[in-house]
Amino acid sequence: MDDLKFGTRNKRGDWTPNEPAKTAPLFVFPPRPLAVLKWLPHYFFPYNALFFLSAWAWWLWVVPDTETMRRLAWGWVLWLLAVNAVAVFLWYFAFELRLYIRRAQGTRFKYNARFPADTPSDVFWFRSQNLDNMLRALLSGVPIWTGLQVLVLWAYANSIGNWLSWADHPLWLAVLCLLVPIIHETHFFLIHRLIHTPLLYKWVHSVHHNSVNPSPWSSLSMHPVEHLLYFAPILYHLVIPSNPVAALFQLHLAGFGAVPGHVGFDRIELGEDIAIESHAYIHYLHHKYFEVNYGDGLIPFDRWLGTFHDGSKEAEARMQERYRRKVARLNARRAATAPDTAS
Numbered sequence: 120m121d122d123l124k125f126g127t128r129n130k131r132g133d134w135t136p137n138e139p140a141k142t143a144p145l146f147v148f149p150p151r152p153l154a155v156l157k158w159l160p161h162y163f164f165p166y167n168a169l170f171f172l173s174a175w176a177w178w179l180w181v182v183p184d185t186e187t188m189r190r191l192a193w194g195w196v197l198w199l200l201a202v203n204a205v206a207v208f209l210w211y212f213a214f215e216l217r218l219y220i221r222r223a224q225g226t227r228f229k230y231n232a233r234f235p236a237d238t239p240s241d242v243f244w245f246r247s248q249n250l251d252n253m254l255r256a257l258l259s260g261v262p263i264w265t266g267l268q269v270l271v272l273w274a275y276a277n278s279i280g281n282w283l284s285w286a287d288h289p290l291w292l293a294v295l296c297l298l299v300p301i302i303h304e305t306h307f308f309l310i311h312r313l314i315h316t317p318l319l320y321k322w323v324h325s326v327h328h329n330s331v332n333p334s335p336w337s338s339l340s341m342h343p344v345e346h347l348l349y350f351a352p353i354l355y356h357l358v359i360p361s362n363p364v365a366a367l368f369q370l371h372l373a374g375f376g377a378v379p380g381h382v383g384f385d386r387i388e389l390g391e392d393i394a395i396e397s398h399a400y401i402h403y404l405h406h407k408y409f410e411v412n413y414g415d416g417l418i419p420f421d422r423w424l425g426t427f428h429d430g431s432k433e434a435e436a437r438m439q440e441r442y443r444r445k446v447a448r449l450n451a452r453r454a455a456t457a458p459d460t461a462s
């Protein structure tokens with residue numbers, strides 16, 4: 120597929136889309152019903168629908184019966200850990216294998232022309248971004264994900280929380296499942312903004328940002344504290360009237376849904392003329408510039424707060440102006456608190 124029909128490539132070989140990144144047409148004033156209708160299929164396909172189905176698959180074929188889950192026991196907990204680890208490995212590795220190991224589409228639609236495997240760095244374990252990111256995902260990400268999953272399932276099995284059945288409350292549960300991505304986006308924006316405060320950034324979030332040029336394994340390459348915060352929305356389902364499937368959907372959206380945002384390619388080619396959009400550009404720009412795009416654009420938080428970067432020259436100029444003002448502010452504060460050397 121000719122990626123230059125959709126974007127441009129600079130001297131370094133980095134590809135940039137012609138169209139600036141867009142936030143979803145929700146929560147805008149005046150409302151844009153036609154734009155919402157046009158956008159709506161993207162809300163479901165392919166990712167959200169896939170993770171909703173995977174939540175059902177877990178509930179039907181992986182999660183043990185309620186009687187078993189009443190008691191915490193190693194057997195079922197380790198079983199869930201193993202299934203989650205295998206599923207994460209297969210899902211993440213499928214993207215890595217095709218795009219980063221086989222390099223099946225070369226650098227077509229790739230935002231950063233370099234491949235992490237070609238640039239070893241001391242910031243990573245074993246100087247390898249891939250190995251570092253994969254180990255962090257599997258050694259810390261999956262156990263914390265499973266821990267929260269076990270906690271919520273055990274709680275439901277012991278009548279803690281408000282477990283509604285699909286038969287009695289189909290409408291509310293359908294609405295709740297529609298809201299799951301919105302809950303995720305709101306929570307993600309808030310915790311992400313929090314861990315960008317100087318102390319937490321240094322202690323926690325800098326681990327994730329070591330990957331300036333992310334690949335699929337970077338998605339869950341986080342400090343354990345960030346893993347805990349990132350997967351925490353499943354706990355909301357113990358407070359709001361819900362159902363284990365909706366809770367699992369919340370978890371899968373975070374765990375499996377992180378991949379498209381870190382895939383590093385704007386489109387994933389499926390054939391000569393077919394490609395699916397990754398919607399990765401907004402988060403790619405976050406990894407590139409750090410202090411823009413704290414959200415993924417489902418809700419326009421960054422637009423409201425002036426931190427949105429859509430990849431355009433105008434957005435670049437706005438960001439530089441914001442940095443300039445920040446540096447001036449810091450310098451003024453430093454000058455005000457510095458001891459008076461003149462006297």
Ligand SMILES: [Zn+2]
Nearest residue numbers: 327381402406
């Ligand atoms: Zn990221």
Ligand SMILES: [Zn+2]
Nearest residue numbers: 311315324405
């Ligand atoms: Zn960040």
